[in-house]
Amino acid sequence: MDNSTLLLLLAFLVSYLRTVIFFRGNQSRKSSKLPPGPRPFPIIGNILKIGKKPHQSLSELSKTYGSIMTIKLGTITTIVISSPEMAKEVLHKHDSTFSGRTVLHILQTLDHHKVSVAFLDPSVHWKTLRRACVTKVCSSSQLDSTKNFRLKKLQDMLEYLDECCRKGDDQVLDIGEVVFTTILNSISSILFSIDLAGFASDSTREFRDAIRGVMEEAGKPNIADFFPALQVLDPQGARSRMDVYAAKLINIIDDIVGERMEGRAAKMEPKVWNDALDSFVLQMEEDKPQMGRLDTVHLFGDLLVAGVDTTSTIEWAMAELSKNPEKLEKAKKELQHYVIGKDIILEESNVSTLPFLRAVVKETLRLHPPAPLLVPHKALEDVKICGFTVPKNAQILVNIWAMGRDSAIWCNPNQFMPERFLESEIDFKGHDFELIPFGAGRRICPGLPLAFRSVHLMLASLIHQYNWKLADDLQPHEIDMEEKFGLTLKRVQPLKAIPSKVY
Structure with a gap:
């Protein structure tokens, strides 16, 4: 249509x-006085001003209407935040008021929004899910205990790349695909002790296709989100397609959970897997479990989808380093200086000794935040901000992409300059509102500690042991850096290159 x-x-x-x-x-x-904004058209509001890259068009509008702005997306009143000061008002000072979630129509598939730690409004149940996510998967102690799972998947990636190097210049790799497979297997190993993807195998294609389908559908604009009255009609067929992908994803996870539960029930001394699933199953076996099987399955679905989102950050970092060879060389020299041994596998503990690598990751997140408008928040009641009224149920978008490109905050904001962070204490853990790619406040991404470890270690491994020649004799200045807006900020053109061993 x-x-x-x-x-x-x-x-x-x-x-x-x-x-x-x-x-x-x-x-x-x-x-009441809403924040200023462009005059809406009848019925459609400001939809035509948004376009295919809303993070960019909203950034331009904010230059006219200010860092707190009202737009109408169909019948939905939306407040757009575009400065660290306003972000602090929303995500810190009025954190509880703006801690609700606006849920896209397609994310209501299988009633996911009713059991999702990402999309539930704050409640006792939401706190239970979030606590389980943090304590059983993403706490420092849990991440330390599952470190070997991640290192094994990293070793698998390096062995695959070594094999590609031996085959010579005809082995053009899609770096994003390599990273996607590694991260997916790393997370599935932490959760289930199994791999859910293969580098050169079709045996796991059903799961890969399901998780990619969920991500792609969630990132497409859907007119039913602007006009909730149309949701029952599903005019673009988005909900129908999402139902298919989500059912495949959830069914595969449910089968894994069910098999573990049956295995434990059938044995007097069940095997200890030492993974997250064991912890959740033990909790479900209690007399009055706080979480059931449905909660666990959907939480694992959230963790898998959110986890593979970090693929985009690593691919963007590799693209920026390839486009700026002098920065790449600086990162390589730092690794050579601090890491002993030619073929050594980096440890997560090495990251603390690599300030330039950490600066590269921060600079990448500044320029290419995974979720440029964060996950939409919702006002749970009317609230006054800077003399304006934000009405109850208004959708709140925090344009961190605009904040990352603001010349009032950053010198030469469109340039890739990791050095800016070497003498700066700014970090992305939710306290410095100039850089909040994972959000802030009570809705900050609970998987941030896992993302921190995974992104740094994988990026370091890709550049420490390998040189990368761009495919089709592409020169660094010719790399296409165009963005594709979606559930995560992806590259329009995948980054393809040929690896060769450094030593």
């Missing part, structure tokens, strides 16, 4: 509703 047909359909379906809302809205504006 093309855009013009959709707009005509919308006009017939919601014109009456829009008229009622218009007159009621005029009355409410007399007693």
Whole structure:
């Protein structure tokens, strides 16, 4: 269905509703003052001003209307935040008020939003899920105990790359695919003690396709999100496609969980796997478990999808380093200086001795945040900010992409300059609002500690032992850095290169 047909359909379906809302809205504006913003068109609001790259178009609009701005996306009132000061108001000072979630229509698939740590509004159940996620998977002690799982998957990646090097210049690799496979297997090993993907195998394609399908559908604009009255019609078929992908993903995870539960029940002395699933199954066997099988399966689904999101950060970092050879050389020299041995596998503890590598990751997250508008927040009640009223149920978008490109915050903001962080205490752990790629406050990403370890170690391994020749004789200045907006900020053109051993 093309855009013009959709707009005509919308006009017939919601014109009456829009008229009622218009007159009621005029009355409410007399007693409340929304933040400024572009004048909305009837019915569609400001949708036409958003385009395919909303993080960029909203950034441009904020230059006219300010760092707190109102836009109408169909019938949805949306407040856009575009400065560290305003982000601190929303995510720190008024954290509890803005801790609700706006849930996309397709993410309601299989009632996922009712059991998801990512999309539930704050509640006792949400706190239980989040606590389980942190203590059983992402705490420092748990990450230390599962370190060998991650190192084994890293070794698998290096062995695969070594084999590609032996085959010579005809082995063009999609770096994003290599990283995706490694991270997916790393997380599935932590959760289940099994691999869910293979570098050169079709045996796991069903799961790979399911998780990629979920990510792609979640990243596409869906007109039913702008006009909730249309959700029952699913005019673009987005919900139907998501239902298929999500069912495959959840069913595979549920089978893994069910098999472990049956195995434990069938043995007098069940094997100790020392993975997250064991911990969750033991908890489910209690008399009054706080989490059931459904909660566990959907939590694992959230962790897998969120975990592979870090693929984009590593691919962007490799693209920026390839485009800036002098920065790549500086990172290599740091690794050669601090790491002893030619073929040594880096340890997570090495990261603390690599300040330039850490600066590269920060600079990549500044320029290419995984979720450029964060996961949408929702106002749970009316609240005043800087003299403006943010109404209850308004959607809140925090444009961290715009903040990362703001010349009032950063010198030469569009340039890749890791050195800016060498003399700076700014970090991305939720306290410095100039750089909050994982959010801040009570809705900060609970997987941040795992992402921190995985991104640094994998990036260091890719550049320490290998040189990368761009495919098709591409020169560094010719690398396409165009962005594709979605669930994560991806590259339009995958980064493809040929590896060769450094030593």
